Amino acid sequence: MQPRPFPALPETTARVARTAFRKGSLYLTIGDEIGHIFDDEDFEDLYAVEGAPALSPAQLVLVLIFQALENLSDREAAEAVRARMDWKYALHLDLEDTGFDYSVLSEFRNRLVQEQGAQRVLDRVLERMRGLGLLKERGRQRTDSTQVLSVARTLSRLELVMETMRLALEELAVEAPGWLRQVAQPHWVERYSMVWRGNRMPKSKAKRAELASSVGEDGVYLLQAIADEVAPERIVHLPAVEQLQRVWEQQYEEGSVGWQWRPAGTLPPAAELIATPHDLEARYAKRKGKNWTGYRLHFSETCDPAYPRLITHVELTPALQPDVAAVDTIHQGLKQRGCLPGQHLVDGGYMVGHTLADSKGKYGVDLFGPAPKNTTWQAKQKGGITTELFQIDWERKQVTCPQGQVSSQWSESHTRHGQPTIHVKFPAATCRACLCRTRCTRSKDGRALQFAPSFPALKEARKRQQAEDFWEQYAPRAGIEGTISEAARKHGARKSRYVGLQKTWLQEILLASAINLERAARWLMGDRPALTRRSRFATVMAAV
Template identity: 25%
Template structure:
């Protein structure tokens, strides 16, 4: 159960006066109210029974410190017992007891596992700072994703199947007392098979036979761990991506996947997508997917979370991966301006040869010929296209005919995607100097990604699985947000201090001048 928070200061609290006024943690403690966390999580605790629990506010603050300074569970508790600034931020007295490091793991899993709680904390803190005038109420937003390496190695499918077989044998022995003699425990040596495809087929056949025998000879209802392992093995083998090396690559972390930082630069792990303000560089929403996650898939969800911060959004920035019709339409619904470069995958018009007039809905070629009609087609795959037809007579006598037209076709037919006319307008807007100058704002996203990976541990997963990775990413976002808020507060205090110093000097000079007169 939750106990009443003790606000009584001890005689040792005077030591907090030694903390500099502009220290990050002192600024945060003085300006940001974290008490809402207790109310947010009070329903997850029993009100009347059990030992008094550590306050959720305290636990979340410890997790923030852990991410802020990239510490382990043991190290953050050790530092909290020694560092005055840490104690002041936590709101405890120097002699107070701190939770055991193992309690941090329990708190993360039992109270924060859903991850939505961290989203709510991020939103509430941003709202507080907007109301106090610390953060700007109107700001553009930028979106990007960054990769995180899994906390395990990736293995070939044949190695994964060997590990699964070994784990099944070990679990059967522990739960059943012995392994039935009918089960073949001689795992094939796939390394001796030169052909990798053949090695995978051999290992797959062996594992399928092993699973079948275990189901036949072991009472799985009395062996729950064996049953779970068998079902897990069947699920992995049933995935066609597994043998193609695009599925499970580690039995320790089965949700990590292969992704690509660039065309020839793969990684094994997860991708985290952030939405962030361009003015104050505050993260408003976070989503984590496996390494194969496609950028922009959760754009709507991230935007809805950002809206809850009550920030007005006049502009949206992104890279080419976000140049998609649904995303552009969503931005248009916001009545915001999209600063997203055209993607060659979505828009393939050679603008040196063709131009478009949206008012007349006509395409023009570089030789002055124009389209005279268009037809709408729906292919068998469901994809919609337009065919624009140029005037035959002009094409017949055109000097570029041999370059432009192949085969027996008389007039040029321009086949385009259904969204190409609209994308043409975006393409023209992006050639302006104004667009290029504005787009420079997106660079703040790259800096934030680097900060989280280089200084706050987001370069590598701390735990296993998608939920744990999502929690790590959101706690990191919360920590860097608080760090940024402290920096803004410190900057504003310096400006105020300079103004006061200037006024004081002016008053002194004025007094001296009047005295001499």
């Protein structure tokens, strides 16, 4: 590819569009006020040095952003490039430009995914926002998460194994049809020629278990036939065959009466368990009464009153990864593009001791939100002596209780999640003689404490939460829920269009870039975020 400068706006396009949109337009504002965002050089590494001239990647990425802005299909987006003068204006295309085939968009997305080019799209948009003075240095930001459904539907365990077997047979029918005719069992045609859905499944539990066992034996028979030395060598490494092997290892075990379901307690960890053969990275998850197969999406956005609300980071994780595990990655990404906030508003799911300490120590960010509650019995009992009341001497590795007694043991280890933790014990004889024993410990061996090195940060967060103005300072965090709702309802953020985590992440990056361009354009047009709507009745009664 030979990079070309971003084209100048054709005179005819400018004249006709400005005549047609006398009161202004979102896309005209993007073209005029926001202006130059991308260069071909930004995506030069996506293409071969030699070959046929490529369509301008700087224009193609704008098309992908506009597509996300209006939640269009590839065909609809390609048609909009041909038919809409406001798009032609923002893209600097001549009115007579005939556009391109819709398949170009899919090919360009694949290039962005394969060459890790997704993040640079949002980075360039944020650079332009900074150049326009729309990003505040070390301001306030807020983050929240939501679920993203895989493009594949959620399957039961029985549907999973039957669909996995069906896909393996479909691929073998293409790659080795003659061999498959020789090994296929007569009943396979009826059982695996169509997709099985819930309404076709046996109704009784016993019959479903019988079918599951029979499907398990079918899969084992097929895998053994594939492993036989007379089978074509190439079929062993077919994706659908390798997938069949993995699913069978996860779902079945050989019993005394054939292949049976693994009991729930012997299944692999949920993070490793394949949920659908159509998207091997999607995982089944449950949270707050909702269950889905897919991923988890984190949006971070600015929330300073004198600036537009701009999305600064998009993080897509496996569905089962807790929110707290994303905090460091989010801050690292914000640091790389110079967008770290001074204060970061989050809900309780992101607030634990080590995220509080690391945010402040590594990034200079004040992680602000409701701290985890102390759930010990001492915290629930009136006058209970909680860990917060003990004085910790980190240098001497000693702890002093409220009665002035000093600990006798200090040991360090790690939790099952790999986080460092400290264990402290007080002499049993000292605790037995203490008048405060009933409010401090129920153990015969004396008071024992367990806390993390980050405990001081957690203690400070709990103390801050008791301040009168805490919830007033925390209130702006709720605005991120509105952004997520807008992204989901208007742009389809909660439903993946593509297979795989990386392609879905690109979808969300483009969507975030689109929201940023729209919000920046509206801001430059004088349109400011409105306050929460209040009914006339509520307004009248407030004056009483």
